[in-house]
Every structure is written in structure tokens, then in C-alpha cells.
Amino acid sequence: MARRSRRQREQSKKFWMGLVKFGVFLGVVGATAYYAYEAGTQLSAQEITELKAEIGRLSQTEQAQQQRIGELEAGLTSAEQVAADYRTRYEEVAPEEVRAVLEQVRVKMEQGLSPERLAFVVGQAQPPRNCTAVENRRFLAKTENYDGANTWVRFNDMITVTATGRAANNGREQWYDPAQPVTVVFSPLGDREEEVTGQLPIEHSMIFKGKEYRFTAAPGARGFVEVTADWCDYGAG
Known part of the structure; x- marks a missing residue:
């Protein structure tokens, strides 16, 4: 009887010891799970906060960019209007002949001539004096199929004029096609030649x-270029 009671006490003791261990195990597991939950919740909350802040920053940046774009577009519209107003005023006060002269001045300045040099040349210009009668001559234009006789003329024994064009009939003929661009070359005796390219007629002075x-220089009979020329004294009077 005493032996059974002792065995029961030992079994009871083992049972309670196991129950305590199991309780401790559950406590550890629960604490670990709770810590993981809390840590995950905090991390998630922090990430959400950062994402909201980034979204707000990007929204502000986009608004600022849209505002800047609007300001630039308004400035462009204003500038275009001002340019159009100046253009209108310029066309009202500047005759076509003056605009043509100014365009030539612009071209010469782009080519490197200084404003001082151009002003000097304009200042030296005088009304024509001792002009000759207009002379008219013709010659054959050179092409890729013809470079023979009668391909030049000379005026005042000083300036030789030649021209090169594209062969007519899609390159099958010897004569040039007057509907295509032509290069006319003016060669002063012993000086640098000047070229002008374009569709005839072409005007040039030197x-x-x-x-x-x-x-x-204008189109003549088939294959020919007709050139009219005159010349006057140049220089200060």
C-alpha cells in the first residue's frame, strides 16, 4: 500500500514537472511569436510611413515641374508674341529693298566680315558713273556630257563667265537642263573667281x-546661257 502511494506520488511529480516544462515551452514560443509580430508590425509601419513620405515628395516634385513647365510655356508664348510684333513693325518701316540689303549684310557677317568693314564699303558706295551700254553674249553651258567649244564669254577683256548644268533628259543629252540648278562662274583676270549656284535667271555683281x-545670266536657245552685263566706275567721287 505504501509502495503504491510512493509510486503515485512519483508519477504525479513527473506529471507536474512535464506540465511545467510544457508551460515554459509554450511561454517561450508565445514570447518569440509576440516579439516577431511586434517587430514585423513596427517594420511594416515604418515602411508604410516612408512610402507615404516618398509619394508626397514625388507629388510635390511633379507639381513643381508642372508649374515650371507652365511658366516656361507662358514665357515662350510671350517671347513669340514680342518677336511677331517686332517683325510686323520691321516690315512696316523697312521697304523690301532695305530688307534685301540687310539680308546681304547678315550673310556677309556670317561669312566673317566685320560690321566696321561693311560700314566702310557702304560708305564708299557712290552713284554709278561712266556706265557702259549693256552688252549681251551667249555661250554653251558645260554638262557631264559636254565640255567643248563655245563654253565661255569675256566682258571688257577682264571677266570670263562660264556655267555648268545638269545634262537634260535624265543625263542622256549633251545640253543642259535649264529647269535644274546651274553654277555660273565669274573669273576676273588674275583674281579669285566667284561662283553662284541656282536656277536661272541669276543676277550677280562684283x-x-x-x-x-x-x-x-538667263536661259537661251537650247544648250545656251544668255548673259547681259554692264559696268560703271566704282569708288569715291
Whole structure:
């Protein structure tokens, strides 16, 4: 009887010891789970806060960019309107001939001539004096199929004029096609030649050895270029 009672007490003791261990185990597991939950909740909350802050920053940046774009577009519209107003005023006060002169000045300045040099040349210009009668001559334009006789003329024994064009009939003929661009070359004796390319008629003027030469090159009979020229004294009066 006493032996059974002792065995029961030992079994009871073992039972309670196991129950305590199991309780401790559950406590550890529960604490671990709770810590993980709390840590995950805090991390998630922090990430959400950071994402909201980033979204707010990007929204502000986009608004600022849209505002800046609006300001630039308004400035562009204003500038275009001002330019259009100046253009209108310029066309009202500047005759077509003056605009043509100013365009030539702009081209020369882009080519490197200084404003001082251009002003000097304009200041030296004088009304034509001692002009010759207009002379008219013709010659054959050179092409990729023809470079023979009668391909030049000379005026005042000083300036030779030649021209090169594209062969007519899609390159099958010897004569040039007057509907295509032509390069006309003006070669002063012993000086640098000047070229002008475009569709005929072409007008050109040049100063050489104290005279101003004025040329007009136009289409002539088949294969020919007709050139008219006159020249006047040039320089201070």
C-alpha cells in the first residue's frame, strides 16, 4: 500500500514537472511569436510611413515641374508674341529693298566680315558713273556630257563667265537642263573667281579694278546661257 502511494506520488511529480516544462515551452514560443509580430508590425509601419513620405515628395516634385513647365510655356508664348510684333513693325518701316540689303549684310557677317568693314564699303558706295551700254553674249553651258567649244564669254577683256548644268533628259543629252540648278562662274583676270549656284535667271555683281560689273545670266536657245552685263566706275567721287 505504501509502495503504491510512493509510486503515485512519483508519477504525479513527473506529471507536474512535464506540465511545467510544457508551460515554459509554450511561454517561450508565445514570447518569440509576440516579439516577431511586434517587430514585423513596427517594420511594416515604418515602411508604410516612408512610402507615404516618398509619394508626397514625388507629388510635390511633379507639381513643381508642372508649374515650371507652365511658366516656361507662358514665357515662350510671350517671347513669340514680342518677336511677331517686332517683325510686323520691321516690315512696316523697312521697304523690301532695305530688307534685301540687310539680308546681304547678315550673310556677309556670317561669312566673317566685320560690321566696321561693311560700314566702310557702304560708305564708299557712290552713284554709278561712266556706265557702259549693256552688252549681251551667249555661250554653251558645260554638262557631264559636254565640255567643248563655245563654253565661255569675256566682258571688257577682264571677266570670263562660264556655267555648268545638269545634262537634260535624265543625263542622256549633251545640253543642259535649264529647269535644274546651274553654277555660273565669274573669273576676273588674275583674281579669285566667284561662283553662284541656282536656277536661272541669276543676277550677280562684283567689283574689279575700279569698276562695278553687273551680270544677268538667263536661259537661251537650247544648250545656251544668255548673259547681259554692264559696268560703271566704282569708288569715291
